[in-house]
Amino acid sequence: MNNRFPGLINSRRFKNTGFQAISKFQAGYQTQYLQVATRASFTERRNFQVSQLGAKSLLPRSPVADENSDNFQGMRSKRTLEIWKMGIVNYLDALKLQEKLASKRKLGVITDTLLSLQHPPTYTLGKRRTYHNLLIPESELSAMGANLHYTERGGDITFHGPRQAILYPILSLREAGLGARKYVENLEATMVRLSSLYNVKVHAGESGQTGVWVGERKIGAIGVRISSGITSHGLAFNIDPDLSFFKHIVPCGITDKGVTSLRMEAEMELPEDEVIHEQLVSCFTQLFGYEHVVWKDRSFFP
Amino acid sequence: MASRLWGSRAASYLRISIKPSFNFYRPFSSVLKDLKYADTHEWVKVDGSSATVGITDHAQDHLGDVVYVELPEVGATVTKGDSFGAVESVKATSDVNSPVSGKVVEVNGELSSSPGLVNASPYEEGWIIKVEMSDPGEVSSLMGADQYTQFCEEEDNKH
Numbered sequence: 495m496n497n498r499f500p501g502l503i504n505s506r507r508f509k510n511t512g513f514q515a516i517s518k519f520q521a522g523y524q525t526q527y528l529q530v531a532t533r534a535s536f537t538e539r540r541n542f543q544v545s546q547l548g549a550k551s552l553l554p555r556s557p558v559a560d561e562n563s564d565n566f567q568g569m570r571s572k573r574t575l576e577i578w579k580m581g582i583v584n585y586l587d588a589l590k591l592q593e594k595l596a597s598k599r600k601l602g603v604i605t606d607t608l609l610s611l612q613h614p615p616t617y618t619l620g621k622r623r624t625y626h627n628l629l630i631p632e633s634e635l636s637a638m639g640a641n642l643h644y645t646e647r648g649g650d651i652t653f654h655g656p657r658q659a660i661l662y663p664i665l666s667l668r669e670a671g672l673g674a675r676k677y678v679e680n681l682e683a684t685m686v687r688l689s690s691l692y693n694v695k696v697h698a699g700e701s702g703q704t705g706v707w708v709g710e711r712k713i714g715a716i717g718v719r720i721s722s723g724i725t726s727h728g729l730a731f732n733i734d735p736d737l738s739f740f741k742h743i744v745p746c747g748i749t750d751k752g753v754t755s756l757r758m759e760a761e762m763e764l765p766e767d768e769v770i771h772e773q774l775v776s777c778f779t780q781l782f783g784y785e786h787v788v789w790k791d792r793s794f795f796p
Numbered sequence: 797m798a799s800r801l802w803g804s805r806a807a808s809y810l811r812i813s814i815k816p817s818f819n820f821y822r823p824f825s826s827v828l829k830d831l832k833y834a835d836t837h838e839w840v841k842v843d844g845s846s847a848t849v850g851i852t853d854h855a856q857d858h859l860g861d862v863v864y865v866e867l868p869e870v871g872a873t874v875t876k877g878d879s880f881g882a883v884e885s886v887k888a889t890s891d892v893n894s895p896v897s898g899k900v901v902e903v904n905g906e907l908s909s910s911p912g913l914v915n916a917s918p919y920e921e922g923w924i925i926k927v928e929m930s931d932p933g934e935v936s937s938l939m940g941a942d943q944y945t946q947f948c949e950e951e952d953n954k955h
Contacts, residue, residue: 621889649887673858674888704887718888
């Protein structure tokens with residue numbers, strides 16, 4: 495790892511780009527990046543208190559370092575992912591946040607972002623509005639404490655609720671070099687890898703049955719929207735949600751198959767949800783090949 | 797091919813590991829000579845001031861089996877570079893952008909019952925909309941067949 499950096503750091507590309515852009519981010523991000531830089535050849539820098547370093551002291555700042563400049567783009571070739579740990583978030587709030595982040599990502603103002611969260615009991619419909627797969631009248635939903643939302647994502651009707659791990663990656667598919675099909679396959683692989691940590695034998699669905707299955711029961715679902723090459727929505731993995739909510743829909747429009755959860759399939763004690771979320775995110779970052787990862791705690795999301 | 801060799805040489809000089817690409821290097825998807833192409837993988841066939849729009853073979857291959865096509869209304873306005881509809885495949889809805897501006901005069905109703913036409917025949921029966929162009933000059937900024945072929949190769953070779 496150390497050997498790679500001298501070549502990159504001394505390159506003109508690195509010197510002219512990356513660093514100025516980083517000064518735009520919060521101190522936490524800046525600190526992380528500088529740590530990587532100082533892990534290069536010179537041992538005496540290793541113990542340097544990174545927080546004492548100001549951007550000014552290391553490299554000259556460009557007079558016009560605005561967020562849309564090319565300097566900023568140079569940084570992205572390092573495949574950075576910013577992860578937001580968010581706790582339980584209302585569905586509409588999460589939707590608005592994704593739209594905001596997706597348009598920022600499209601402009602190149604932010605890096606690839608991943609939201610890790612859970613929802614209160616919510617039913618959602620995809621772009622095809624397969625309303626017929628909701629088996630009870632909408633009026634009964636509020637009595638149950640659930641909401642219904644219409645979305646622009648692919649996929650059929652599904653349920654989200656507490657104890658179901660949700661990941662919403664906001665990525666640029668073009669920069670990742672992925673098409674829609676490959677992206678979805680990677681999302682399936684993420685859930686497969688997580689399940690194997692708990693020795694649960696899962697498999698990704700065959701054609702037409704996207705998702706992650708244990709035998710005939712679905713443990714993880716996917717519904718994605720790609721607009722101008724930027725992804726939103728994502729995957730939902732059942733840790734231990736209340737499965738009775740699924741009785742009121744034909745999940746994903748597939749009539750003869752059931753739903754299950756990690757709690758029901760794993761033969762071992764499960765750790766806290768937070769740990770499982772972190773493991774799921776780790777599987778994601780490994781499969782998608784992210785080199786730099788920045789965690790942000792956003793549980794106090796306004 | 798040459799760019800791939802250079803890429804791997806540069807990578808080993810900088811001592812970065814190359815991940816093996818997930819897809820096998822496949823020969824470029826079919827590209828028709830007399831069409832124009834946008835960098836968001838839509839094609840347009842110009843006939844005077846009328847244009848037919850669809851998605852390319854490269855696009856349908858990367859999408860997977862299309863199960864649903866969202867079509868605009870006849871009479872709707874489309875703007876170059878903006879989305880006018882979407883295709884759904886493998887639980888992912890992807891926006892389709894228009895390479896030209898104008899008014900939609902016809903949509904391919906067949907796609908409502910047979911969305912798979914987009915995969916099977918992306919340039920012929922899988923056409924999506926017909927547009928009455930408001931500015932035929934826009935077509936000159938689109939890519940030709942050879943340019944588009946090279947564009948696709950560069951995109952596929954990126955990893």
